[in-house]
Amino acid sequence: MSTDYQQAREALGLRLRELRLTCPDGRLTGAQLAERLGAGWTKSKISKLENGRQTAEAEELQAWAEATGHPEAYAGLLAQLRGFESHIRSWRRQLSSGHRRVQDAITAEHDRTRVLTIWENVLVPGMLQTADYARHVLTRHANLMQSPRDTEDAVRARIARQAGLTEPGRLYRIMMWEGALHALVCPPSALAAQLDRLMGVVGLDTVQLGVIPFTASLRIFPGNSFWIYDERRVVVEDWHAELWLDDADSVATYLRVWRTLEQSAVYGADAQNVISRARRALPAR
Known part of the structure; x- marks a missing residue:
C-alpha cells in the first residue's frame, strides 16, 4: 500500500x-x-x-x-x-453495482485522451477485445470479486469504446507479452476469433501494435499491466484495486518502463507472425 x-x-x-x-x-x-x-x-x-x-x-x-x-x-x-x-480505487467499492460503472469511468478517460499507451502482460487489451472474449473475461472477474452481474451492459460499453480506433487524431500504442495470446481465459474457439481480430488490427494507422515474444531478450520483467493517458495519468491494475496516478514522477516511471519493454517488442509482419504462431498452437477444441 x-x-x-x-x-x-x-x-x-x-x-x-x-x-x-x-x-x-x-x-x-x-x-x-x-x-x-x-x-x-x-x-x-x-x-x-x-x-x-x-x-x-x-x-x-x-x-x-x-x-x-x-x-x-x-x-x-x-x-x-x-x-x-x-488514487486507489478498490475493486470491492468499484464493483458494488457491477462492471458497467467501471467501464463508464474508463471511457471518460478515453474520451479526453489523444495518445493512449497500453502495456498488457496477461490479457488482450480491452480496446482490441472481441465481444465474446470480453464477456468471458468480465464474467471471470465478477465471479472472483463476487460482484453483481451486469456483464452484457459492460461488454457493450467496452466494445463501444473501440470506436476511437478509427477516429483521426488518436493514437493507440499497444504492447503485449506473448503470454496474453495463449492465456485460455475463454474457450479456444473464442480465443481463435480474438487472435484473428488482432491480425486485422496490425496496419491500422491509429494503432501501433507490438508483441514481446517468449524468445525475446528482456531488459526488465513483464510486470503489471498499465495504461498511460496522454502522459498525464497512469492506471495500474492489481487484484485488490486500480491505482490512478497523476503525479509527474509516477507517470515518468511508467513511461520509462514502457520504453524499456519496447526494446524487446516486434511490430508489423513480425508481430503478425507471433500472433499466427499462437493461433496455430491453440487446442482443437
Missing part, C-alpha cells in the same frame, strides 16, 4: 478519533461508541478505523458523525475519503 495512501487513511482516523473525544454529551470510549452505533460495530473496528488499519465506507462515516454528535462533520469526512480513494 502506498505511503501517501496510508498517511491519508491515518489522517482520516485521527479526525474520527477527534470527533469521538469531543462528543457534545461527553467523550466516548471505543466500546461506548460501538454500542451507540449498533449492529456490526465492535471496539476492534473502532480502533482499526481510528488507527488507519481499515477504510470506512461512506455510510459508516455518516453514522460516526451522527453518533458522536457532529453531523455537520460528515461532508468533511467524505471529502477526505474521496480524496485518497481517487
